[in-house]
Amino acid sequence: MMVYRRLLSSYGKQHWWPGDSPFEVMVGAVLTQNTAWSNVERAILALKKADVLDAQSIVNMTSKRLAGLIRPSGYFNIKAKRLKYFCLWYLEQGGHASLERWENRRLRRSMLAVHGVGPETADDMLLYAFNRPVFVIDAYTRRIFVRLGLIVADEGYEAMRAMFEAVLGPDTVIYNEYHALLVKHGKDVCRPAPRCAHCCLVTHCPTGQSSKK
DNA sequence: ACCCAGGGTCATA
DNA sequence: TATGACCATGGG
Secondary structure, rough: HHHHHHHHHHHOOOOOOOOOOOHHHHHHHHHOOOOHHHHHHHHHHHHHOOOOOOHHHHHHOHHHHHHOOOHHOOOHHHHHHHOOOOOOOHHHHHHHHHOOOOOOHHHHHHHHHOOOOOHHHHHHHHHHHOOOOOOOOOOOHHHHHHHHOOOOOOOOOHHHHHHHHHOOOOOOHHHHHHHHHHHHHHHHHHOOOOOHHHHHHHHOOOOOOOOOO
């Protein structure tokens, strides 16, 4: 796809997902829900320094303590519970070595059944922790392709994923790089539209949202 | 002081 | 099924 080539030549390889192990990638996928990655890094660093970045430690520890450790990532009470649910599932299924033998669909369904793991989080894990050819759709992907006029605004998650996967064919390497490039482009260039378009055009906004005073 | 960020769940209608 | 409320920190 042309969009992919142009992004790649503009930005170069992104080397995703940042993380030292598949498990760390999965933890990061939960922690980064609606959250800036820089905040997630602090949380993961705190887990490492406390030497608890493994499923067993997280399951054993109280939600209270876990919430304190991941505090910088935001939504810490909710995410502490989500991490515990996820790690419990992870252990029950026999860990990474066991999960690695599962087929894509079964693995995805099983992940989605974990409380706190939605489509994007599951697909992050599938692509970046298990190297499965699953295309990740996120807010950046949607925004960029809406702006390009290539999709309509209310296109659903599964419809978009199916579209990308059909066009690109099953290719883990391309999916990996493409998603990372879309995030990069979304952050740097394809910024969100202003809330009040009027404020971009005039100095005195009738809605009063331009904070003068 | 606002807005935003690599979402997901839950309660309503 | 389709909206809205809620979760919470750190950076611009």
